[in-house]
Amino acid sequence: MENLSQSNTASGLSMDECIRDCITCYQECLSCVTHCLSQGGKHAESRHITLMLECAEACKMSADLMLLKGQFAYQHCQICAEICDACAASCTSVDPEDSMMQKCADACIRCAQSCRSMAH
Amino acid sequence: MENLSQSNTASGLSMDECIRDCITCYQECLSCVTHCLSQGGKHAESRHITLMLECAEACKMSADLMLLKGQFAYQHCQICAEICDACAASCTSVDPEDSMMQKCADACIRCAQSCRSMAH
Amino acid sequence: MENLSQSNTASGLSMDECIRDCITCYQECLSCVTHCLSQGGKHAESRHITLMLECAEACKMSADLMLLKGQFAYQHCQICAEICDACAASCTSVDPEDSMMQKCADACIRCAQSCRSMAH
Amino acid sequence: MENLSQSNTASGLSMDECIRDCITCYQECLSCVTHCLSQGGKHAESRHITLMLECAEACKMSADLMLLKGQFAYQHCQICAEICDACAASCTSVDPEDSMMQKCADACIRCAQSCRSMAH
Numbered sequence: 396m397e398n399l400s401q402s403n404t405a406s407g408l409s410m411d412e413c414i415r416d417c418i419t420c421y422q423e424c425l426s427c428v429t430h431c432l433s434q435g436g437k438h439a440e441s442r443h444i445t446l447m448l449e450c451a452e453a454c455k456m457s458a459d460l461m462l463l464k465g466q467f468a469y470q471h472c473q474i475c476a477e478i479c480d481a482c483a484a485s486c487t488s489v490d491p492e493d494s495m496m497q498k499c500a501d502a503c504i505r506c507a508q509s510c511r512s513m514a515h
Numbered sequence: 516m517e518n519l520s521q522s523n524t525a526s527g528l529s530m531d532e533c534i535r536d537c538i539t540c541y542q543e544c545l546s547c548v549t550h551c552l553s554q555g556g557k558h559a560e561s562r563h564i565t566l567m568l569e570c571a572e573a574c575k576m577s578a579d580l581m582l583l584k585g586q587f588a589y590q591h592c593q594i595c596a597e598i599c600d601a602c603a604a605s606c607t608s609v610d611p612e613d614s615m616m617q618k619c620a621d622a623c624i625r626c627a628q629s630c631r632s633m634a635h
Numbered sequence: 636m637e638n639l640s641q642s643n644t645a646s647g648l649s650m651d652e653c654i655r656d657c658i659t660c661y662q663e664c665l666s667c668v669t670h671c672l673s674q675g676g677k678h679a680e681s682r683h684i685t686l687m688l689e690c691a692e693a694c695k696m697s698a699d700l701m702l703l704k705g706q707f708a709y710q711h712c713q714i715c716a717e718i719c720d721a722c723a724a725s726c727t728s729v730d731p732e733d734s735m736m737q738k739c740a741d742a743c744i745r746c747a748q749s750c751r752s753m754a755h
Numbered sequence: 756m757e758n759l760s761q762s763n764t765a766s767g768l769s770m771d772e773c774i775r776d777c778i779t780c781y782q783e784c785l786s787c788v789t790h791c792l793s794q795g796g797k798h799a800e801s802r803h804i805t806l807m808l809e810c811a812e813a814c815k816m817s818a819d820l821m822l823l824k825g826q827f828a829y830q831h832c833q834i835c836a837e838i839c840d841a842c843a844a845s846c847t848s849v850d851p852e853d854s855m856m857q858k859c860a861d862a863c864i865r866c867a868q869s870c871r872s873m874a875h
Contacts (some may be wrong), residue, residue, distance in 0.1 A: 418658055425702035432561035439559050441552035442826075448568075449825040455695065456816055462665035465809040466802075467838050474834055478827050538778055545822035562706075569705040575815065576696055582785035585689040586682075587718050594714055598707050672801035679799050681792035688808075 413472065413509040414461050417454040420479060420506035424451035427486070427499040438493075443485050447499070450482035454506060461513075472510035479507035533592065533629040534581050537574040540599060540626035544571035547606065547619040558613075563605050567619070570602035574626060581633075592630035599627035653712065653749040654701050657694040660719060660746035664691035667726070667739040678733075683725050687739070690722035694746060701753075712750035719747035773832065773869040774821050777814040780839060780866035784811035787846065787859040798853075803845050807859070810842035814866060821873075832870035839867035 424447045431438035431447070453475040460468035483503035486496040544567045551558035551567070577595040580588035603623035606616040664687045671678035671687070697715040700708035723743035726736040784807045791798035791807070813835040820828035843863035846856040 414662070418662075422654070422658075422698075422702055425699060429561065429565065429702070429704050432559070432564055435559070439552070439555070441549065444552055444564075445549065445823050445825050448823060449820060449827050452816055452819060453827070453831075456812055458662075459665060459812060460809060462662055462669070463805050463808060464669050465805050466841070467809050467813070467834065470834060470837070471813075474827065474830055477830070481826070534782070538782075542774070542778075542818075542822055545819060549822070549824050565703050565705050568703060569700060569707050572696055572699060573707070573711075576692055578782075579692060579785065580689060582782055582789070583685050583688060584789050585685050586721070587689050587693070587714065590714055590717070591693075594707065594710060597710070601706070669801065669805065672799070672804055675799075679792070679795070681789065684792055684804075685789065 408509060408512040410461050410513065413513045414458050416502075416506045416509040417458040417461075417475070420502040421451045421454040421458070423499040423502035424448075424454065424482065427495060430495045431489075434493075437489055438496075440489075443489050446478075446482050446485050450478050450503060453478045457510060469514050473514040476507040476510040476514065479503040479510065483507070528629060528632040530581050530633065533633045534578050536622075536626045536629040537578040537581075537595070540622040541571045541574040541578070543619040543622035544568075544574070544602065547615055550615045551609075554613075557609055558616075560609075563609050566598075566602050566605050570598050570623060573598045577630060589634050593634040596627040596630040596634065599623040599630065603627070648749060648752040650701050650753065653753045654698050656742075656746045656749040657698040657701075657715070660742040661691045661694040661698070663739040663742040664688075664694065664722065667735060670735045671729075674733075677729055678736075680729075683729050686718075686722050686725050690718050690743060693718045697750060709754050713754040716747040716750040716754065719743040719750065723747070768869060768872040770821050770873065773873045774818050776862075776866045776869040777818040777821075777835070780862040781811045781814040781818070783859040783862035784808075784814070784842065787855060790855045791849075794853075797849055798856075800849075803849050806838075806842050806845050810838050810863060813838045817870060829874050833874040836867040836870035836874065839863040839870065843867070 428444060428447050428451070431444060437443075453471075457468070457472050457475040459465075460471050480503070483500040486500040486503070490496055548564060548567050548571070551564060557563075573591075573595040577588070577591050579585075580591050600623070603620040606620040606623070610616055668684060668687050668691070671684060677683075693711075693715040697708070697711050699705075700711050720743070723740040726740040726743070730736055788804060788807050788811070791804060797803075813831075817828070817832050817835040819825075820831050840863070843860040846860040846863070850856055
Protein backbone atom coordinates (compact mmCIF):
# COMPACT_ATOMS: atom_id res chain seq x y z
CA MET A 396 0.00 0.00 0.00
CA GLU A 397 2.97 2.27 0.64
CA ASN A 398 4.04 2.81 -2.93
CA LEU A 399 1.12 4.04 -4.93
CA SER A 400 2.08 3.27 -8.50
CA GLN A 401 0.26 4.76 -11.44
CA SER A 402 -0.90 1.43 -12.79
CA ASN A 403 -1.67 -2.04 -11.62
CA THR A 404 0.41 -4.17 -13.95
CA ALA A 405 -1.50 -7.36 -13.19
CA SER A 406 -4.80 -5.93 -14.38
CA GLY A 407 -3.43 -3.42 -16.86
CA LEU A 408 -5.81 -0.85 -15.43
CA SER A 409 -4.36 2.60 -14.86
CA MET A 410 -5.16 4.73 -11.85
CA ASP A 411 -6.54 7.39 -14.19
CA GLU A 412 -9.07 4.92 -15.55
CA CYS A 413 -10.15 4.00 -12.02
CA ILE A 414 -10.52 7.67 -11.10
CA ARG A 415 -12.63 8.18 -14.23
CA ASP A 416 -14.87 5.22 -13.36
CA CYS A 417 -15.29 6.45 -9.77
CA ILE A 418 -16.26 9.92 -10.95
CA THR A 419 -18.75 8.57 -13.50
CA CYS A 420 -20.31 6.38 -10.80
CA TYR A 421 -20.53 9.31 -8.36
CA GLN A 422 -22.32 11.38 -11.03
CA GLU A 423 -24.77 8.61 -11.95
CA CYS A 424 -25.59 7.91 -8.30
CA LEU A 425 -26.35 11.55 -7.43
CA SER A 426 -28.41 11.98 -10.61
CA CYS A 427 -30.28 8.81 -9.72
CA VAL A 428 -31.02 10.09 -6.19
CA THR A 429 -32.81 13.08 -7.77
CA HIS A 430 -34.60 10.81 -10.24
CA CYS A 431 -35.74 8.31 -7.60
CA LEU A 432 -36.90 10.99 -5.14
CA SER A 433 -39.06 12.51 -7.88
CA GLN A 434 -40.47 9.07 -8.81
CA GLY A 435 -41.52 8.37 -5.21
CA GLY A 436 -42.87 5.01 -4.06
CA LYS A 437 -40.38 2.16 -3.86
CA HIS A 438 -37.85 4.30 -5.76
CA ALA A 439 -37.74 6.70 -2.79
CA GLU A 440 -37.49 4.12 -0.04
CA SER A 441 -35.01 5.07 2.64
CA ARG A 442 -32.76 2.05 2.20
CA HIS A 443 -32.33 2.62 -1.55
CA ILE A 444 -31.78 6.39 -1.42
CA THR A 445 -29.30 6.02 1.44
CA LEU A 446 -27.35 3.37 -0.44
CA MET A 447 -27.03 5.60 -3.50
CA LEU A 448 -25.79 8.44 -1.26
CA GLU A 449 -23.27 6.08 0.36
CA CYS A 450 -22.09 4.96 -3.07
CA ALA A 451 -21.73 8.54 -4.38
CA GLU A 452 -19.68 9.48 -1.30
CA ALA A 453 -17.50 6.37 -1.44
CA CYS A 454 -16.69 6.93 -5.13
CA LYS A 455 -15.89 10.59 -4.52
CA MET A 456 -13.61 9.65 -1.64
CA SER A 457 -11.82 6.95 -3.66
CA ALA A 458 -11.20 9.53 -6.39
CA ASP A 459 -9.98 12.07 -3.80
CA LEU A 460 -7.49 9.63 -2.29
CA MET A 461 -6.14 8.51 -5.68
CA LEU A 462 -5.77 12.13 -6.87
CA LEU A 463 -3.91 12.97 -3.64
CA LYS A 464 -1.81 9.78 -4.09
CA GLY A 465 -2.82 8.90 -0.55
CA GLN A 466 -1.38 5.75 0.98
CA PHE A 467 -4.87 4.41 1.77
CA ALA A 468 -6.29 4.99 -1.72
CA TYR A 469 -6.24 1.37 -2.84
CA GLN A 470 -7.49 0.08 0.50
CA HIS A 471 -10.42 2.47 0.21
CA CYS A 472 -11.10 1.16 -3.31
CA GLN A 473 -11.81 -2.24 -1.74
CA ILE A 474 -14.73 -1.03 0.42
CA CYS A 475 -15.85 1.21 -2.44
CA ALA A 476 -16.18 -1.86 -4.68
CA GLU A 477 -18.44 -3.53 -2.12
CA ILE A 478 -20.66 -0.46 -1.82
CA CYS A 479 -20.89 -0.24 -5.64
CA ASP A 480 -21.93 -3.90 -5.83
CA ALA A 481 -24.69 -3.32 -3.27
CA CYS A 482 -25.87 -0.16 -5.03
CA ALA A 483 -26.03 -1.90 -8.42
CA ALA A 484 -28.08 -4.71 -6.89
CA SER A 485 -30.44 -2.24 -5.25
CA CYS A 486 -31.01 -0.30 -8.49
CA THR A 487 -31.75 -3.50 -10.38
CA SER A 488 -34.09 -4.84 -7.71
CA VAL A 489 -36.07 -1.61 -7.27
CA ASP A 490 -36.98 -1.32 -10.94
CA PRO A 491 -35.21 -3.35 -13.66
CA GLU A 492 -37.19 -1.53 -16.38
CA ASP A 493 -36.10 1.99 -15.36
CA SER A 494 -33.42 3.13 -17.85
CA MET A 495 -32.01 5.76 -15.47
CA MET A 496 -31.48 3.14 -12.77
CA GLN A 497 -30.00 0.72 -15.25
CA LYS A 498 -27.50 3.39 -16.26
CA CYS A 499 -26.64 3.87 -12.59
CA ALA A 500 -26.29 0.11 -12.05
CA ASP A 501 -23.98 -0.17 -15.09
CA ALA A 502 -21.76 2.62 -13.75
CA CYS A 503 -21.67 0.89 -10.34
CA ILE A 504 -20.68 -2.46 -11.85
CA ARG A 505 -17.91 -0.90 -13.93
CA CYS A 506 -16.63 1.10 -10.94
CA ALA A 507 -16.66 -1.99 -8.71
CA GLN A 508 -14.53 -3.84 -11.27
CA SER A 509 -12.04 -0.97 -11.57
CA CYS A 510 -11.78 -0.47 -7.81
CA ARG A 511 -11.28 -4.20 -7.26
CA SER A 512 -8.51 -4.25 -9.88
CA MET A 513 -6.73 -1.37 -8.16
CA ALA A 514 -7.17 -2.84 -4.68
CA HIS A 515 -5.41 -6.06 -5.61
CA MET B 516 -11.59 38.60 3.19
CA GLU B 517 -7.81 38.36 3.00
CA ASN B 518 -7.10 38.36 6.70
CA LEU B 519 -9.09 35.65 8.37
CA SER B 520 -9.17 36.69 11.99
CA GLN B 521 -10.23 34.35 14.75
CA SER B 522 -13.16 36.46 15.84
CA ASN B 523 -15.54 39.01 14.48
CA THR B 524 -15.23 41.84 16.94
CA ALA B 525 -18.46 43.53 15.81
CA SER B 526 -20.59 40.50 16.65
CA GLY B 527 -18.37 39.04 19.37
CA LEU B 528 -18.82 35.62 17.77
CA SER B 529 -15.67 33.52 17.54
CA MET B 530 -14.81 31.41 14.52
CA ASP B 531 -14.81 28.34 16.78
CA GLU B 532 -18.43 29.01 17.71
CA CYS B 533 -19.39 29.33 14.06
CA ILE B 534 -17.60 26.07 13.21
CA ARG B 535 -19.46 24.40 16.08
CA ASP B 536 -22.84 25.70 14.83
CA CYS B 537 -22.06 24.58 11.26
CA ILE B 538 -21.14 21.09 12.44
CA THR B 539 -24.26 20.78 14.60
CA CYS B 540 -26.40 21.87 11.66
CA TYR B 541 -24.71 19.38 9.32
CA GLN B 542 -25.41 16.59 11.82
CA GLU B 543 -29.06 17.55 12.33
CA CYS B 544 -29.66 17.82 8.57
CA LEU B 545 -28.22 14.39 7.75
CA SER B 546 -30.10 12.79 10.66
CA CYS B 547 -33.26 14.47 9.43
CA VAL B 548 -32.74 13.14 5.89
CA THR B 549 -32.81 9.62 7.34
CA HIS B 550 -35.84 10.44 9.48
CA CYS B 551 -37.81 12.03 6.62
CA LEU B 552 -37.02 9.25 4.14
CA SER B 553 -38.33 6.71 6.63
CA GLN B 554 -41.48 8.78 7.25
CA GLY B 555 -42.28 8.93 3.53
CA GLY B 556 -45.09 11.07 2.09
CA LYS B 557 -44.53 14.82 2.11
CA HIS B 558 -41.50 14.33 4.37
CA ALA B 559 -39.75 12.47 1.54
CA GLU B 560 -40.59 14.88 -1.25
CA SER B 561 -37.69 15.52 -3.57
CA ARG B 562 -37.48 19.25 -2.94
CA HIS B 563 -37.30 18.89 0.85
CA ILE B 564 -34.78 16.03 0.93
CA THR B 565 -32.57 17.78 -1.61
CA LEU B 566 -32.61 20.99 0.40
CA MET B 567 -31.51 19.17 3.56
CA LEU B 568 -28.67 17.54 1.58
CA GLU B 569 -27.66 20.95 0.21
CA CYS B 570 -27.69 22.40 3.72
CA ALA B 571 -25.63 19.55 5.19
CA GLU B 572 -23.03 19.98 2.43
CA ALA B 573 -22.91 23.76 2.73
CA CYS B 574 -22.39 23.59 6.51
CA LYS B 575 -19.67 20.96 6.13
CA MET B 576 -17.92 23.09 3.54
CA SER B 577 -18.14 26.26 5.66
CA ALA B 578 -16.56 24.33 8.54
CA ASP B 579 -13.86 22.95 6.21
CA LEU B 580 -12.92 26.40 4.94
CA MET B 581 -12.83 27.94 8.42
CA LEU B 582 -10.71 25.06 9.77
CA LEU B 583 -8.30 25.48 6.85
CA LYS B 584 -8.33 29.27 7.42
CA GLY B 585 -9.20 29.61 3.75
CA GLN B 586 -9.53 33.09 2.30
CA PHE B 587 -13.06 32.35 1.04
CA ALA B 588 -14.35 30.98 4.34
CA TYR B 589 -16.43 33.99 5.32
CA GLN B 590 -17.73 34.54 1.81
CA HIS B 591 -18.92 30.92 1.83
CA CYS B 592 -20.63 31.54 5.18
CA GLN B 593 -22.87 34.06 3.40
CA ILE B 594 -24.38 31.54 0.96
CA CYS B 595 -24.44 28.94 3.74
CA ALA B 596 -26.67 31.26 5.80
CA GLU B 597 -29.13 31.55 2.92
CA ILE B 598 -29.29 27.78 2.46
CA CYS B 599 -29.83 27.33 6.22
CA ASP B 600 -32.70 29.84 6.15
CA ALA B 601 -34.36 27.93 3.29
CA CYS B 602 -33.85 24.59 5.01
CA ALA B 603 -35.35 25.83 8.28
CA ALA B 604 -38.40 27.14 6.40
CA SER B 605 -38.80 23.84 4.57
CA CYS B 606 -38.63 21.78 7.78
CA THR B 607 -41.22 24.00 9.45
CA SER B 608 -43.56 23.96 6.46
CA VAL B 609 -43.40 20.19 5.88
CA ASP B 610 -44.46 19.32 9.42
CA PRO B 611 -44.43 21.88 12.26
CA GLU B 612 -45.42 19.16 14.78
CA ASP B 613 -42.48 16.86 14.05
CA SER B 614 -39.95 17.25 16.88
CA MET B 615 -37.05 15.89 14.80
CA MET B 616 -37.70 18.47 12.10
CA GLN B 617 -38.09 21.23 14.65
CA LYS B 618 -34.68 20.28 16.06
CA CYS B 619 -33.26 20.50 12.55
CA ALA B 620 -34.93 23.87 11.91
CA ASP B 621 -33.54 25.23 15.20
CA ALA B 622 -30.01 24.16 14.25
CA CYS B 623 -30.44 25.78 10.83
CA ILE B 624 -31.62 29.08 12.32
CA ARG B 625 -28.74 29.18 14.79
CA CYS B 626 -26.22 28.31 12.05
CA ALA B 627 -27.65 30.97 9.72
CA GLN B 628 -27.18 33.58 12.46
CA SER B 629 -23.60 32.52 13.17
CA CYS B 630 -22.65 32.37 9.49
CA ARG B 631 -24.18 35.79 8.87
CA SER B 632 -22.23 37.24 11.81
CA MET B 633 -18.97 35.86 10.44
CA ALA B 634 -19.70 36.99 6.88
CA HIS B 635 -20.11 40.61 7.87
CA MET C 636 -32.98 30.25 -8.68
CA GLU C 637 -36.12 28.19 -8.08
CA ASN C 638 -36.37 26.56 -11.47
CA LEU C 639 -33.14 24.82 -12.27
CA SER C 640 -33.24 24.42 -16.01
CA GLN C 641 -30.89 22.13 -17.86
CA SER C 642 -29.36 24.89 -19.92
CA ASN C 643 -28.73 28.58 -19.82
CA THR C 644 -30.13 29.78 -23.12
CA ALA C 645 -28.32 33.13 -22.98
CA SER C 646 -24.88 31.50 -22.89
CA GLY C 647 -25.79 28.29 -24.68
CA LEU C 648 -23.88 26.39 -22.01
CA SER C 649 -25.58 23.24 -20.73
CA MET C 650 -25.56 22.19 -17.08
CA ASP C 651 -23.78 18.98 -18.11
CA GLU C 652 -20.92 21.00 -19.57
CA CYS C 653 -20.63 23.02 -16.37
CA ILE C 654 -20.61 19.85 -14.27
CA ARG C 655 -17.87 18.45 -16.54
CA ASP C 656 -15.76 21.62 -16.16
CA CYS C 657 -16.22 21.60 -12.36
CA ILE C 658 -15.13 17.96 -12.14
CA THR C 659 -12.09 18.55 -14.37
CA CYS C 660 -11.09 21.52 -12.21
CA TYR C 661 -11.53 19.52 -9.00
CA GLN C 662 -9.26 16.79 -10.40
CA GLU C 663 -6.58 19.21 -11.58
CA CYS C 664 -6.56 21.05 -8.24
CA LEU C 665 -6.15 17.90 -6.13
CA SER C 666 -3.44 16.57 -8.46
CA CYS C 667 -1.70 19.92 -8.22
CA VAL C 668 -1.82 19.84 -4.40
CA THR C 669 0.15 16.59 -4.54
CA HIS C 670 2.54 18.03 -7.11
CA CYS C 671 3.16 21.27 -5.20
CA LEU C 672 3.64 19.54 -1.84
CA SER C 673 6.29 17.31 -3.41
CA GLN C 674 8.00 20.33 -5.03
CA GLY C 675 8.25 22.16 -1.70
CA GLY C 676 9.44 25.77 -1.39
CA LYS C 677 7.08 28.44 -2.68
CA HIS C 678 4.93 25.71 -4.30
CA ALA C 679 4.11 24.38 -0.84
CA GLU C 680 3.34 27.68 0.83
CA SER C 681 0.29 27.53 3.06
CA ARG C 682 -1.69 30.15 1.20
CA HIS C 683 -1.31 28.43 -2.18
CA ILE C 684 -2.01 24.88 -1.00
CA THR C 685 -5.05 26.03 0.97
CA LEU C 686 -6.44 27.89 -2.02
CA MET C 687 -6.16 24.79 -4.22
CA LEU C 688 -7.95 22.76 -1.54
CA GLU C 689 -10.69 25.42 -1.34
CA CYS C 690 -11.02 25.36 -5.12
CA ALA C 691 -11.22 21.55 -5.30
CA GLU C 692 -13.94 21.55 -2.62
CA ALA C 693 -15.92 24.37 -4.21
CA CYS C 694 -15.90 22.64 -7.61
CA LYS C 695 -16.96 19.34 -6.09
CA MET C 696 -19.79 21.05 -4.23
CA SER C 697 -20.98 22.92 -7.33
CA ALA C 698 -21.07 19.59 -9.19
CA ASP C 699 -22.94 17.96 -6.28
CA LEU C 700 -25.61 20.65 -6.20
CA MET C 701 -26.12 20.59 -9.98
CA LEU C 702 -26.35 16.79 -10.02
CA LEU C 703 -28.92 16.93 -7.20
CA LYS C 704 -30.74 19.72 -9.07
CA GLY C 705 -30.53 21.72 -5.86
CA GLN C 706 -32.14 25.14 -5.75
CA PHE C 707 -28.86 26.77 -4.68
CA ALA C 708 -26.74 25.19 -7.41
CA TYR C 709 -26.40 28.28 -9.58
CA GLN C 710 -25.88 30.59 -6.63
CA HIS C 711 -23.04 28.34 -5.50
CA CYS C 712 -21.55 28.51 -9.00
CA GLN C 713 -21.08 32.25 -8.45
CA ILE C 714 -18.76 31.87 -5.43
CA CYS C 715 -17.11 28.88 -7.12
CA ALA C 716 -16.18 31.12 -10.08
CA GLU C 717 -14.50 33.59 -7.73
CA ILE C 718 -12.51 30.85 -6.01
CA CYS C 719 -11.44 29.45 -9.40
CA ASP C 720 -10.24 32.91 -10.50
CA ALA C 721 -8.15 33.25 -7.34
CA CYS C 722 -6.72 29.74 -7.71
CA ALA C 723 -5.74 30.34 -11.35
CA ALA C 724 -3.99 33.56 -10.36
CA SER C 725 -2.15 31.81 -7.53
CA CYS C 726 -0.94 28.96 -9.80
CA THR C 727 0.34 31.43 -12.36
CA SER C 728 2.07 33.65 -9.80
CA VAL C 729 3.76 30.79 -7.93
CA ASP C 730 5.47 29.40 -11.03
CA PRO C 731 4.42 30.40 -14.56
CA GLU C 732 6.90 27.87 -16.06
CA ASP C 733 5.48 24.82 -14.28
CA SER C 734 3.38 22.86 -16.81
CA MET C 735 1.37 21.07 -14.10
CA MET C 736 0.35 24.38 -12.55
CA GLN C 737 -0.44 25.87 -15.93
CA LYS C 738 -2.75 22.90 -16.59
CA CYS C 739 -4.42 23.58 -13.24
CA ALA C 740 -4.75 27.31 -14.00
CA ASP C 741 -6.30 26.52 -17.40
CA ALA C 742 -8.89 24.22 -15.80
CA CYS C 743 -9.67 26.93 -13.21
CA ILE C 744 -10.18 29.60 -15.88
CA ARG C 745 -12.45 27.35 -17.92
CA CYS C 746 -14.46 26.37 -14.82
CA ALA C 747 -14.80 30.00 -13.73
CA GLN C 748 -16.24 30.86 -17.15
CA SER C 749 -18.71 27.96 -17.07
CA CYS C 750 -19.82 28.67 -13.52
CA ARG C 751 -20.28 32.36 -14.27
CA SER C 752 -22.41 31.49 -17.33
CA MET C 753 -24.64 29.23 -15.24
CA ALA C 754 -24.94 31.74 -12.41
CA HIS C 755 -26.31 34.43 -14.65
CA MET D 756 -23.81 -4.97 8.84
CA GLU D 757 -27.46 -4.90 7.78
CA ASN D 758 -28.96 -3.81 11.07
CA LEU D 759 -27.31 -0.64 12.18
CA SER D 760 -28.07 -0.49 15.85
CA GLN D 761 -27.59 2.63 17.92
CA SER D 762 -25.06 1.06 20.21
CA ASN D 763 -22.52 -1.67 20.28
CA THR D 764 -23.42 -3.63 23.39
CA ALA D 765 -20.07 -5.42 23.56
CA SER D 766 -18.14 -2.19 23.90
CA GLY D 767 -20.86 -0.06 25.45
CA LEU D 768 -19.97 2.69 23.02
CA SER D 769 -22.90 4.47 21.45
CA MET D 770 -23.01 5.52 17.80
CA ASP D 771 -23.40 9.13 18.93
CA GLU D 772 -20.10 8.92 20.81
CA CYS D 773 -18.37 7.50 17.74
CA ILE D 774 -19.80 10.28 15.54
CA ARG D 775 -18.57 12.83 18.08
CA ASP D 776 -15.05 11.33 18.08
CA CYS D 777 -14.97 11.24 14.26
CA ILE D 778 -16.00 14.89 14.05
CA THR D 779 -13.43 15.96 16.64
CA CYS D 780 -10.73 14.08 14.75
CA TYR D 781 -11.78 15.65 11.44
CA GLN D 782 -11.53 19.12 13.02
CA GLU D 783 -8.13 18.50 14.61
CA CYS D 784 -6.72 17.07 11.36
CA LEU D 785 -7.81 20.02 9.21
CA SER D 786 -6.56 22.52 11.80
CA CYS D 787 -3.27 20.64 11.91
CA VAL D 788 -2.95 20.79 8.09
CA THR D 789 -3.07 24.59 8.35
CA HIS D 790 -0.63 24.58 11.26
CA CYS D 791 1.87 22.25 9.55
CA LEU D 792 1.75 24.09 6.21
CA SER D 793 2.57 27.34 8.00
CA GLN D 794 5.41 25.65 9.93
CA GLY D 795 7.02 24.37 6.74
CA GLY D 796 9.99 21.99 6.70
CA LYS D 797 9.31 18.43 7.79
CA HIS D 798 5.86 19.50 9.04
CA ALA D 799 4.86 20.31 5.46
CA GLU D 800 6.22 17.17 3.81
CA SER D 801 3.89 15.73 1.23
CA ARG D 802 3.42 12.38 2.93
CA HIS D 803 2.40 13.92 6.27
CA ILE D 804 0.03 16.58 4.88
CA THR D 805 -1.63 14.04 2.59
CA LEU D 806 -2.15 11.62 5.46
CA MET D 807 -3.87 14.29 7.56
CA LEU D 808 -6.12 15.13 4.60
CA GLU D 809 -6.93 11.43 4.17
CA CYS D 810 -7.72 11.16 7.87
CA ALA D 811 -9.97 14.24 7.88
CA GLU D 812 -11.89 12.88 4.89
CA ALA D 813 -12.21 9.38 6.32
CA CYS D 814 -13.55 10.70 9.64
CA LYS D 815 -16.03 12.97 7.88
CA MET D 816 -17.23 10.08 5.74
CA SER D 817 -17.60 7.74 8.74
CA ALA D 818 -19.71 10.42 10.45
CA ASP D 819 -21.77 10.90 7.27
CA LEU D 820 -22.53 7.19 6.96
CA MET D 821 -23.46 6.83 10.64
CA LEU D 822 -25.71 9.90 10.51
CA LEU D 823 -27.42 8.50 7.40
CA LYS D 824 -27.65 5.09 9.13
CA GLY D 825 -26.01 3.65 6.06
CA GLN D 826 -25.48 -0.09 5.87
CA PHE D 827 -21.74 0.34 5.26
CA ALA D 828 -21.17 2.73 8.18
CA TYR D 829 -19.48 0.24 10.49
CA GLN D 830 -17.44 -1.32 7.70
CA HIS D 831 -16.16 2.16 6.87
CA CYS D 832 -15.26 2.69 10.53
CA GLN D 833 -12.78 -0.18 10.17
CA ILE D 834 -10.69 1.48 7.46
CA CYS D 835 -11.13 4.83 9.23
CA ALA D 836 -9.52 3.36 12.36
CA GLU D 837 -6.49 2.27 10.33
CA ILE D 838 -6.10 5.70 8.77
CA CYS D 839 -6.38 7.33 12.21
CA ASP D 840 -3.66 5.03 13.57
CA ALA D 841 -1.34 5.99 10.70
CA CYS D 842 -2.09 9.70 11.13
CA ALA D 843 -1.41 9.60 14.88
CA ALA D 844 1.92 7.86 14.22
CA SER D 845 2.84 10.43 11.59
CA CYS D 846 2.04 13.39 13.88
CA THR D 847 4.11 11.90 16.67
CA SER D 848 7.06 11.08 14.43
CA VAL D 849 7.18 14.47 12.69
CA ASP D 850 7.46 16.44 15.92
CA PRO D 851 6.70 14.91 19.33
CA GLU D 852 7.23 18.31 21.02
CA ASP D 853 4.60 20.17 18.97
CA SER D 854 1.48 20.60 21.14
CA MET D 855 -0.82 21.11 18.16
CA MET D 856 0.32 17.84 16.60
CA GLN D 857 0.02 16.05 19.91
CA LYS D 858 -3.58 17.26 20.17
CA CYS D 859 -4.19 15.92 16.68
CA ALA D 860 -2.55 12.57 17.52
CA ASP D 861 -4.68 12.27 20.66
CA ALA D 862 -7.88 12.87 18.68
CA CYS D 863 -6.75 10.27 16.11
CA ILE D 864 -6.05 7.65 18.79
CA ARG D 865 -9.41 8.23 20.45
CA CYS D 866 -11.24 8.09 17.10
CA ALA D 867 -9.43 4.90 16.10
CA GLN D 868 -10.58 3.27 19.34
CA SER D 869 -14.20 4.37 18.86
CA CYS D 870 -14.29 3.31 15.22
CA ARG D 871 -12.78 -0.06 16.05
CA SER D 872 -15.40 -0.58 18.78
CA MET D 873 -18.20 0.19 16.36
CA ALA D 874 -16.75 -1.97 13.59
CA HIS D 875 -16.71 -5.07 15.76
